[in-house]
Amino acid sequence: MKMMEMRTMSRQMTGAKMVVQALKDQGVDVVFGYPGGAVLPIYDEIFQQNDIRHILVRHEQGAVHMAEGYARSTGKPGVVLVTSGPGATNAVTGMTDALLDSIPLVVLTGQVPTFMIGTDGFQEADTVGITRPCTKHNWLVKDTEKLSETIHQAFHVATRGRPGPVLVDIPKDVQFATGTYRGPREAVASHYQPKVKGDLAKITELVELIETAERPIFYTGGGVVNSGPGASQLLRELADATGFPVTSTLMGLGAYPASGKGWIGMLGMHGLYEANLAMHDCDLMINLGARFDDRITGRIADFSPKSKKAHVDIDPSSINKVIHVDLAITGDVGHVLEDLLKVWKSRGRKVNKEGLAKWWGQIEQWKLKKCLTYKNSDKVIKPQYALERLEALTKGRDRYITTEVGQHQMWAAQFLGFEAPNRWMTSGGLGTMGYGFPASIGVQIAHPDALVINVAGEASWLMNMQEMGTATQFRTPVKQFILNNERLGMVRQWQQLLHGERYSHSWSESLPDFVKLAEAFGWKGIQCKDPKDLDDAIMAMIEYDGPVLFDCLVEKHENCFPMIPSGKPHNEMLLGDASTEGAIQAGGAVLV
Amino acid sequence: MSALKIKKGSTSHSAYDLRDPFAEVMETHTLAVLVDNEAGVLARVIGLFSGRGYNIESLTVAEVDHEGHRSRITVVTTGTAPVIEQIKAQLGRLVPVHDVHDLTVEGPSVERELALFKVSGAGEKRVEALRLADIFRANVVDSTLESFVFEITGTPEKIDAFAELMRPLGLVDVARTGVAALARGA
Ligand SMILES: Cc1ncc(C[n+]2csc(CCOP(=O)(O)OP(=O)(O)O)c2C)c(N)n1
Ligand SMILES: [Mg+2]
Numbered sequence: 001m002k003m004m005e006m007r008t009m010s011r012q013m014t015g016a017k018m019v020v021q022a023l024k025d026q027g028v029d030v031v032f033g034y035p036g037g038a039v040l041p042i043y044d045e046i047f048q049q050n051d052i053r054h055i056l057v058r059h060e061q062g063a064v065h066m067a068e069g070y071a072r073s074t075g076k077p078g079v080v081l082v083t084s085g086p087g088a089t090n091a092v093t094g095m096t097d098a099l100l101d102s103i104p105l106v107v108l109t110g111q112v113p114t115f116m117i118g119t120d121g122f123q124e125a126d127t128v129g130i131t132r133p134c135t136k137h138n139w140l141v142k143d144t145e146k147l148s149e150t151i152h153q154a155f156h157v158a159t160r161g162r163p164g165p166v167l168v169d170i171p172k173d174v175q176f177a178t179g180t181y182r183g184p185r186e187a188v189a190s191h192y193q194p195k196v197k198g199d200l201a202k203i204t205e206l207v208e209l210i211e212t213a214e215r216p217i218f219y220t221g222g223g224v225v226n227s228g229p230g231a232s233q234l235l236r237e238l239a240d241a242t243g244f245p246v247t248s249t250l251m252g253l254g255a256y257p258a259s260g261k262g263w264i265g266m267l268g269m270h271g272l273y274e275a276n277l278a279m280h281d282c283d284l285m286i287n288l289g290a291r292f293d294d295r296i297t298g299r300i301a302d303f304s305p306k307s308k309k310a311h312v313d314i315d316p317s318s319i320n321k322v323i324h325v326d327l328a329i330t331g332d333v334g335h336v337l338e339d340l341l342k343v344w345k346s347r348g349r350k351v352n353k354e355g356l357a358k359w360w361g362q363i364e365q366w367k368l369k370k371c372l373t374y375k376n377s378d379k380v381i382k383p384q385y386a387l388e389r390l391e392a393l394t395k396g397r398d399r400y401i402t403t404e405v406g407q408h409q410m411w412a413a414q415f416l417g418f419e420a421p422n423r424w425m426t427s428g429g430l431g432t433m434g435y436g437f438p439a440s441i442g443v444q445i446a447h448p449d450a451l452v453i454n455v456a457g458e459a460s461w462l463m464n465m466q467e468m469g470t471a472t473q474f475r476t477p478v479k480q481f482i483l484n485n486e487r488l489g490m491v492r493q494w495q496q497l498l499h500g501e502r503y504s505h506s507w508s509e510s511l512p513d514f515v516k517l518a519e520a521f522g523w524k525g526i527q528c529k530d531p532k533d534l535d536d537a538i539m540a541m542i543e544y545d546g547p548v549l550f551d552c553l554v555e556k557h558e559n560c561f562p563m564i565p566s567g568k569p570h571n572e573m574l575l576g577d578a579s580t581e582g583a584i585q586a587g588g589a590v591l592v
Numbered sequence: 593m594s595a596l597k598i599k600k601g602s603t604s605h606s607a608y609d610l611r612d613p614f615a616e617v618m619e620t621h622t623l624a625v626l627v628d629n630e631a632g633v634l635a636r637v638i639g640l641f642s643g644r645g646y647n648i649e650s651l652t653v654a655e656v657d658h659e660g661h662r663s664r665i666t667v668v669t670t671g672t673a674p675v676i677e678q679i680k681a682q683l684g685r686l687v688p689v690h691d692v693h694d695l696t697v698e699g700p701s702v703e704r705e706l707a708l709f710k711v712s713g714a715g716e717k718r719v720e721a722l723r724l725a726d727i728f729r730a731n732v733v734d735s736t737l738e739s740f741v742f743e744i745t746g747t748p749e750k751i752d753a754f755a756e757l758m759r760p761l762g763l764v765d766v767a768r769t770g771v772a773a774l775a776r777g778a
Contacts, residue, residue: 128632133643137687140631157687192687317681320674 016041016175022151032063036083038110041175058466062438064094069442077104085123096134100429104163113173136164144179152187161194162315198331213284214355222251223289231334247275258417270410273371280570302569387415404436404460407489412455434463444476458484468521514551529553566591621696628688629663650770703773712739713762
């Protein structure tokens with residue numbers, strides 16, 4: 001039996017054919033890519049088959065962000081195929097983005113033939129050298145015999161442990177040469193097997209803390225989403241059974257539902273007042289798959305001074321990197337939560353009811369601040385109002401949201417509610433303007449019938465607008481909801497608060513006529529500037545069967561609050577109605 | 593190792609961590625990193641140190657298992673206790689890395705470095721250089737009428753000390769291998 005299998009699985013074929021075969025055997029159904037000289041043999045193979053769909057992008061950065069959107073919304077790795085030299089360098093931003101947000105990607109690049117490597121050949125770049133710091137791992141394959149195995153390893157590494165982007169660089173002669181194909185199961189087992197089970201003794205210690213804590217909080221992150229739907233389910237069960245409040249980072253939104261009774265909103269620099277104060281005052285912080293990013297902690301020395309901190313993370317290097325924790329559990333969030341629930345239940349489901357009741361009383365008090373309050377207007381559309389209406393009009397639908405980077409991103413995180421994981425795609429760690437539009441196409445490719453909306457700023461959106469052609473060609477009905485403030489709004493806000501209102505190059509000059517631009521690519525264009533017309537315009541966008549470019553002209557000088565200025569502790573947050581003059585001192589100004 | 597079998601320092605993930613996590617004192621640690629000897633692996637390790645701003649005091653690398661294609665990288669690094677922990681964790685997550693050992697905290701270890709010293713001079717100084725070399729058990733591996741090349745092995749401190757003594761005696765060139773280290777015992 002085994003021999004039979006071996007014989008059918010191991011075949012002689014060209015490297016180019018192996019690439020396609022390996023992708024099929026890995027269950028890949030779509031590849032985002034762009035051809036060029038060094039990948040022509042692979043493109044020839046793609047031409048001669050129908051199992052894998054190829055999405056032709058308009059710029060390699062777009063391909064990587066599409067693959068990220070695909071991966072983030074499905075939980076499967078995204079696959080990218082680009083040529084050598086400029087094809088590879090154009091993919092660098094996307095890979096760095098995926099590395100910082102732990103998104104599994106397999107990027108295949110063509111390379112000049114092995115005998116030309118090092119000669120500054122046409123379109124030669126040291127791709128593995130350039131991408132070493134922006135991938136989880138990368139390989140240059142110099143021998144066709146090793147190609148299939150390397151690709152299988154690449155999928156293994158991209159998806160195991162903390163997910164991330166990997167790259168396989170394939171010289172053109174390796175694509176042409178013939179070798180033995182090996183299937184995924186014949187590939188040599190990788191020693192790379194990160195531990196997923198948490199230490200039971202430590203999990204029990206955490207249960208003990210849970211049983212007595214007076215002011216506990218779950219601080220959840222992207223790791224819960226990455227761990228899979230099971231982890232989100234377990235988080236919901238644990239949070240609801242214990243009655244503990246839950247806050248989340250930008251990357252973790254949706255793991256616990258916004259309608260859940262424990263939900264107290266996003267935390268961090270633009271997080272909710274109640275979430276940040278609860279983090280500051282808690283006595284037990286349970287970090288699940290988050291990494292104490294500087295957007296979250298504010299000033300380290302004042303970060304949650306009164307709490308015992310527990311940290312569950314699959315990546316040991318995340319533990320004690322920025323914040324020293326009292327209890328570290330290395331493992332996959334899903335596995336750890338499963339064991340944690342078991343132990344907690346077996347010990348009688350104890351919590352400190354009295355303490356919790358007081359704690360919630362305090363949290364309710366903080367909620368009364370209504371920190372997201374803004375001054376609405378009947379003359380001009382406030383960006384917050386636009387998002388409130390978008391939320392109200394799309395809520396019940398099968399909806400996926402992507403964003404660009406800037407104020408609109410933070411408002412989207414504040415004003416949209418997420419009920420399920422994998423529904424929210426945003427560039428968190430790298431903050432990549434230009435991410436959202438291609439990501440929305442990737443999401444739509446994975447979910448053809450869903451409503452996919454990119455909440456965008458006009459400046460970010462222009463950074464990858466070439467992908468309009470891709471959306472038209474592949475009939476992805478993505479909705480681009482641009483909150484057009486004619487400003488690099490987030491930059492303008494910092495200049496107002498930190499740089500004496502000197503608005504150096506932070507406005508969007510010479511913007512296109514977005515409606516005409518839409519029409520030029522065969523899209524529908526909508527412009528809206530009157531709050532009274534907004535609902536109808538949003539409905540027209542949702543109901544249109546095709547891509548829509550929605551130019552929503554909003555208030556130009558709105559600031560995004562709450563805001564914890566860089567270098568400030570959580571309890572020194574700026575609120576919308578506060579005086580912002582001198583709020584940020586010189587020490588804080590050096591931080592980003 | 594102490595009688596209690598509690599490793600000195602151990603890792604900060606351990607309940608027996610005896611060090612202050614916020615200590616600002618710089619420590620020097622010798623790390624042994626076992627890696628697959630694949631293309632680019634050294635660049636990966638060095639890139640990690642430079643990219644994250646860690647220090648390398650010395651670094652040696654060579655394949656130690658030709659059949660298994662394993663290399664052993666010995667890095668001597670300095671940093672505060674939390675930084676050292678980060679370095680180990682960051683090394684540990686590199687895909688071709690199999691094992692990271694902190695020889696400084698994992699019980700006693702032996703460290704040796706090899707160095708070559710070229711000393712030139714004549715008369716009294718030349719005699720004195722030869723006499724000191726003898727005390728340090730350095731061998732003469734080359735000599736001309738006005739120069740010696742000494743070969744010395746020992747701890748980095750011993751080699752430093754020898755260098756200090758040779759300097760006034762006409763030291764012209766030094767080549768050092770960096771540290772190779774192994775844990776003591778079976
Ligand atoms: C590629 C890139 N370049 C620069 C920045 C710095 N940056 C952050 S937000 C921002 C302005 C974004 O403007 P817009 O997309 O219109 O969003 P708004 O803040 O106005 O909502 C800039 C320039 C970035 N994040 N990414
Ligand atoms: Mg803008």
